[in-house]
Amino acid sequence: MPIYTYEILREGEAPRETFEIIQKMSDPPLTTHPETGEPVRRLISAPRFLARGMRGDSVNAETLARKGFTRYEKVGDGTYERTAGSQGPKRFKKPGP
Secondary structure: OEEEEEOOOOOOOOOOOOEEEEOOOOOOOOOOOOOOEEEEEOOHHHHHHHOHHHHHHHHOOOHHHHHOOOOOEEEEEOEEEEEEEEOOOOOEEOOOO
């Protein structure tokens, strides 16, 4: 089940306080805080998921390349080198300000 983030809406204040809750995708969004009863609204955020066989930083170069990804790692002062995949340049330097 997904984890949803909500912000607490307080009259006269900019929303700042948030909380997370696990809900089914089919559940309607909460309108009040489950403990305090204060009004809330659900925030939109980017989904986070792991594809089968991919475990965050432990993903090896072969798995990334096989799945069509390219990975670059910083090797120096703004310089990046391709460590997985075959698309894109082998090395590039990030433009300065």
